[in-house]
Amino acid sequence: MCLNWNTLIATAAMCLTTLNLASAAIEPMGLITDGAILQRQQPIPVWGWADPGEAITVTLNGHSVKAVSDSTGKWTLQLPAMEAAMDLTMEISGEGATESITVKNVAIGEVWLASGQSNMEWLLKWVDMSDVADAPANPMIREARVSGIGSFREPNEKSRGSWKMDTPDHRPNFSAVGYRFASKLQHELGVPVGIIKAAVGGTAVEPWTPREVVDAIRPIWSREYWAAYDAYPAQKKQYLAAVDAWLLENQRVDTREQSEPKGSLKPADDLAWTTVLTSQALPESLYSGYGVIWLRKTIEVPAGRFDDKATYFRTYTKDSYSDLYVNGQLIYDTTFESYPGQGTWVTARINPGVLQAGSNEIALRVYSPFVPFQMDRAYSIDDVKMDASWEAQVEVDYGAPSEAALASMPQMPKSQVGYGRLPAVHFNRFIAPIAGYAMRGVIWYQGETNAQQHEEAEYAQVFPAMIQSWRTLWGQPDMPFYYCQLAAYGSKSPDPAAVGWAPFRRAQEAALELPNTGQAVLIDVGESDIHPYDKLSVGDRLARLAFANDYNLDVVDSGPVMESVTLDEQGGVTVSFRSLAGGLVAQALPERYAVSHKKAQYRPFVRYAPDSELEGFALQDAAGKWHWAEASIHGDTVKVHSASAPQPVAIRYNWQSYPNGNLANSEGLPATPFESVLSH
Numbered sequence: 260m261c262l263n264w265n266t267l268i269a270t271a272a273m274c275l276t277t278l279n280l281a282s283a284a285i286e287p288m289g290l291i292t293d294g295a296i297l298q299r300q301q302p303i304p305v306w307g308w309a310d311p312g313e314a315i316t317v318t319l320n321g322h323s324v325k326a327v328s329d330s331t332g333k334w335t336l337q338l339p340a341m342e343a344a345m346d347l348t349m350e351i352s353g354e355g356a357t358e359s360i361t362v363k364n365v366a367i368g369e370v371w372l373a374s375g376q377s378n379m380e381w382l383l384k385w386v387d388m389s390d391v392a393d394a395p396a397n398p399m400i401r402e403a404r405v406s407g408i409g410s411f412r413e414p415n416e417k418s419r420g421s422w423k424m425d426t427p428d429h430r431p432n433f434s435a436v437g438y439r440f441a442s443k444l445q446h447e448l449g450v451p452v453g454i455i456k457a458a459v460g461g462t463a464v465e466p467w468t469p470r471e472v473v474d475a476i477r478p479i480w481s482r483e484y485w486a487a488y489d490a491y492p493a494q495k496k497q498y499l500a501a502v503d504a505w506l507l508e509n510q511r512v513d514t515r516e517q518s519e520p521k522g523s524l525k526p527a528d529d530l531a532w533t534t535v536l537t538s539q540a541l542p543e544s545l546y547s548g549y550g551v552i553w554l555r556k557t558i559e560v561p562a563g564r565f566d567d568k569a570t571y572f573r574t575y576t577k578d579s580y581s582d583l584y585v586n587g588q589l590i591y592d593t594t595f596e597s598y599p600g601q602g603t604w605v606t607a608r609i610n611p612g613v614l615q616a617g618s619n620e621i622a623l624r625v626y627s628p629f630v631p632f633q634m635d636r637a638y639s640i641d642d643v644k645m646d647a648s649w650e651a652q653v654e655v656d657y658g659a660p661s662e663a664a665l666a667s668m669p670q671m672p673k674s675q676v677g678y679g680r681l682p683a684v685h686f687n688r689f690i691a692p693i694a695g696y697a698m699r700g701v702i703w704y705q706g707e708t709n710a711q712q713h714e715e716a717e718y719a720q721v722f723p724a725m726i727q728s729w730r731t732l733w734g735q736p737d738m739p740f741y742y743c744q745l746a747a748y749g750s751k752s753p754d755p756a757a758v759g760w761a762p763f764r765r766a767q768e769a770a771l772e773l774p775n776t777g778q779a780v781l782i783d784v785g786e787s788d789i790h791p792y793d794k795l796s797v798g799d800r801l802a803r804l805a806f807a808n809d810y811n812l813d814v815v816d817s818g819p820v821m822e823s824v825t826l827d828e829q830g831g832v833t834v835s836f837r838s839l840a841g842g843l844v845a846q847a848l849p850e851r852y853a854v855s856h857k858k859a860q861y862r863p864f865v866r867y868a869p870d871s872e873l874e875g876f877a878l879q880d881a882a883g884k885w886h887w888a889e890a891s892i893h894g895d896t897v898k899v900h901s902a903s904a905p906q907p908v909a910i911r912y913n914w915q916s917y918p919n920g921n922l923a924n925s926e927g928l929p930a931t932p933f934e935s936v937l938s939h
Contacts, residue, residue, distance in 0.1 A: 284358050285309045286417075287351055289405070290696055293363045294422035295349075296401055296453030298370045298697035303338040306695070307351070308417075314354035319365065320347050325354075333416075343368045343450035345398070368399070368451030369444055370698035371805075373437040374467065374690075375705030376679075377460030378743070378790060378797075383438050384431035386794050386857075391430065391442075399451040400425035400441045402433045407688025411678065414469075414691035422453070434458065436743075439798025440702055440805075447802075448810065455698070457689040461679040463708040464718060467690065468725040470683035476720045481682045487673065488681055494672035499596060501669035509664045511628040511657050513551065522589035524582070524624060526553040532650040537634040541651070548631025551654040555622040556645065562616035570614065570641045572607040572621070579632045583607045584622040585614065595628075609640070621645075628657065629668070679708060694732035699809060700739030700775075701729065702801045707789055710745060710763040719769040726773055741777040741804040742770060743797060744931075747785025749916040751852065753867055755877035755885040759916025764932055777804035780818055782913055782920070783929040792856035800928070815840045818928030821912070826937045830906050832878065832899040841925030843892045845872050848921055867919055873897065875920025878907035885911070890922075897922065909936050 287307035297303050297319075305317050309328045316325050319338055326336035349362040373379055383391075403422045409415035423429040430438065437454040445452040459466075465473050465481075473481045506512045515524055532555070533545055546552055572583055572590070582592040583605075591607030621640075625632055638645045660668070678684050709718045730738045744764050752759075770776050779800035784793040791797075800816075807816035819836035826832055836843065854860040868874055871889040878888045878901045888901035888910075899910060913920035913932035922930040 284313070285315065285351055285353055285360055287360065287362070288692070288696070289408075289418040289420040290403055290422075290455065290693060291349070291351075291362055292421055294365075294401055294424060295362060295403070296366045296368050296370055296422070296451050297341075298699060299341060299343045299367045299450065301340050301697045303341070303697050304335065304695050305338060305351075306333065306335040308332045309334060309353060316350075316352050316354060318350040318352075320344060320367070341367050345451060366399070366401070366451040366453070368453065369448065370453045370455065370696075371437075371440065371444075372455045372457065372693075372698055372701045373434055373440070373703075374457045374701060375703050375743075376458060376462045376708060378707070378746075378794075379434060379436055379702075379704035380456070380458035380460050381435050381790055381794060382431065383433050383435040383794075385790075386435050386792055388431065388435075391438075393427070394430075396424065396426040397445070398424050399445050400438070400453075401451070402429075402437060402441075402454045402456055405455060405457045405689045405693060407692065409688065409692075411681075411684040411687050414687045416692060418689070418692035420455075420693075435794035436702070436704060436797045436801070439795050440801050443799060443802035444805065447806065447812070455693065455696070457685075457693075458704075459678070459685055459689075461708055462685060462705065463680050463712075463714075464705060464721050464725055465680065465682045466678060466685040467705070468683060468721055469686055469728050472724050472728050473682040473721065476724060477682075477717055480717075484681055491672065498669055498672055502595065505664075505667065505669055506628060508667075509660060511549075511660075513626050513628070515551075515654075516626065521592075525587070526555070526622070526624075526652050526654070530652050532652050535634065535649055535651045536647045537638065537645075537649065538647045539634070541632070541634065545651065546632075546653050547656050547658050548633075549627055549659055550656040551624065551626050552632060553622060553624055553652045553654060554649045555620060555652075556649045557618050557620055558640070558645065560614050560616055560619055564616075565609070565611060565614040565641075566616075567611050569611055570609050572605075572609060573639050574605050574623075574635050579625045579627040579630075581605060581626075582624040584620075584624070585609055586620055587622075588613060614640075624654070629660075631659075690729065691732070694729075695734070698733075700741065700805070701726075703740065703742040704797065705742075706745050706763065706767055707748075710760050713763070715762045715766040718763065719766040722767065723770050723773055726770060726776065737775045739775045739777075739805065739809055740770070740773070741779065741801050742767065743779045743781055743801070744768075745785075746781035746791045746797075747783070747917045748789055748791075749787060751865070751917045751919070752915060753865070755867070755887050755911070755915075757916075758914055761911075761914040761916070761918075761932060761934070765934070775808065777808060777816065778931070779804060780929055780931050782918065782932055783923075785917065786853035786856055787860075787917070788855045788857070792853075803928075815924065815926045815928065817931070818926075819843060819922060819924050819930040821931065821933040821935065824910055824935045824937060826907070826939065830900065830904070832907060832910050832937065833893075834897045834899060834910070834912075836895065836897070836930070838928075839895055839924050840928070843895065843897065844923045844925055844927075845892055846921040846923050846927075848874065848919075852917075864919075873920070873922050875913045875918050875922065877901075877911045877914065878904040879909040879911075880904040881906055881908055892922075906939075907937055908939075909934065911935075 313328045315334045324336045326334045328334040344367045347365040352359040406419040441452040580593045583590045784796045803816040806812040806814040817838040822837045823835045851861040852864045867887045873890040876888045876890040886901045886903035890899040911934045
């Protein structure tokens with residue numbers, strides 16, 4: 260197959276415009292928009308809506324297929340399988356009328372769904388993208404984002420989607436993992452690659468799973484979560500009424516907010532400003548922390564930076580309620596009614612043109628009636644953190660509440676269950692509407708939210724069931740599904756019994772019992788931050804799984820995996836592995852480890868088995884106590900022993916949240932963490 264590169268270059272300069280709608284009567288599914296990539300070598304389902312009984316014709320790449328919409332107006336048809344191609348046009352027309360839709364710049368290639376929580380959602384601009392920041396546009400890499408448009412309670416039929424081409428402007432906002440995965444595939448296969456991103460930060464596996472599937476596995480939990488969600492509005496209403504009375508009784512009502520026009524509040528002209536630092540507590544001589552305080556600072560904006568695009572101001576309210584002003588204009592406000600007694604991340608949209616070239620004043624009016632206000636270290640605009648120095652002016656200081664006031668403070672009801680835990684909500688809005696869109700498979704990075712709740716047993720059931728439910732929806736019982744085992748995270752511990760997330764990583768492996776699944780082990784790319792900076796290795800390892808299993812390439816797709824353990828008469832343990840590539844390797848140990856790569860925070864690396872070739876191995880003695888062990892490579896095996904456990908009963912490797920282990924294969928891929936009982 261030969262692709263026309265002159266056409267590609269011309270296509271790269273094209274803007275992916277909106278659909279040319281001659282009539283609103285025909286509506287294709289949300290991903291059929293300009294710039295769409297369709298799956299090669301598979302039949303291509305196309306569906307949408309029109310007037311009932313409308314005869315629909317879809318034409319693409321010389322193929323025309325017809326269908327008639329049913330009594331609800333839905334039509335479905337299937338184009339034949341095609342090879343990779345670029346710069347195609349899809350025509351969708353109604354036979355009995357003049358209406359038609361032209362979908363431009365369509366490509367045929369490889370399509371993958373990228374789903375999960377924040378580590379899959381994480382944008383390229385939030386990691387080190389120096390290698391690709393100045394790369395030219397590549398029209399053969401594109402990303403679509405899915406947006407639900409219906410109720411989250413039932414599976415949606417429709418969604419919105421828009422495809423963006425890999426250009427220097429769009430690339431920073433691609434999923435970092437998805438982009439790296441797509442880049443590896445596109446470079447190796449030489450065909451267009453499309454990533455459909457459906458990922459939401461802070462989500463458990465249950466919101467991505469059909470309600471009936473969750474109900475079958477966790478029926479009581481599912482009912483209780485939905486009941487709590489439904490009960491909360493009435494509880495909140497009662498609570499707010501009680502708080503209003505408490506504020507009035509204790510003279511903590513924000514009277515200016517109630518009496519003056521919205522957006523008209525300003526700091527006093529005749530009061531002084533005091534310099535404060537976000538890295539330090541406010542001086543008690545300035546402010547008790549209870550009341551209303553203004554914060555302001557001036558920032559410099561380069562010419563043209565925000566002329567034609569929106570940006571965002573981010574902060575955390577810390578149980579306070581902030582109004583954001585930019586150059587005297589009210590941009591965003593948080594109220595007690597919106598966030599009753601809870602701090603929350605505030606992401607305030609600043610429209611194009613509000614920030615001007617040159618100096619701009621950012622001001623916050625912060626109301627703190629219940630707990631003392633704390634400066635936030637994370638104030639930022641766009642992806643740029645603001646420096647620590649601000650100016651402060653106290654509007655009113657209530658002083659700390661009396662003991663009697665604290666005792667009578669209304670108790671906040673259990674906070675409403677968020678979408679991050681509510682069963683089926685993201686399945687309903689993101690997955691159900693696109694089910695059936697032809698694609699090769701799924702890449703998945705999720706689990707942190709469930710791991711933090713120690714839901715190993717539940718995850719081992721729900722996660723495989725979710726995979727099977729998606730495959731059923733797509734009508735592909737063996738659809739490839741590759742997931743990320745959770746990366747190293749948290750604090751290092753010298754205690755070999757401090758297992759942390761290790762049992763959860765084992766729970767994720769339940770998915771490997773299903774056909775056509777694969778695991779990208781990330782135990783060596785984590786850090787103390789729950790969002791590891793290294794997303795390139797993640798995309799690389801997911802791509803290895805696809806290369807080896809779906810594209811028949813001679814690629815090693817895994818590090819060493821424990822195959823067997825044998826205990827000898829002297830109490831030594833021999834561990835055999837598979838997926839050795841060219842052999843087992845003891846990787847060099849670092850002098851320091853990452854707390855946060857992004858913040859350049861590191862700590863000295865402390866060895867737990869200083870005389871050992873390999874770190875990370877531990878043995879359990881007959882009394883149940885774990886001991887660090889010495890381990891060394893012997894051909895295709897590892898020999899492990901510990902004088903403190905002369906007759907061990909169990910063995911572990913890298914069985915901690917943030918372990919030290921350095922065993923890999925010749926490809927540099929880390930060994931999978933494991934735990935095993937030893938037979939005597």
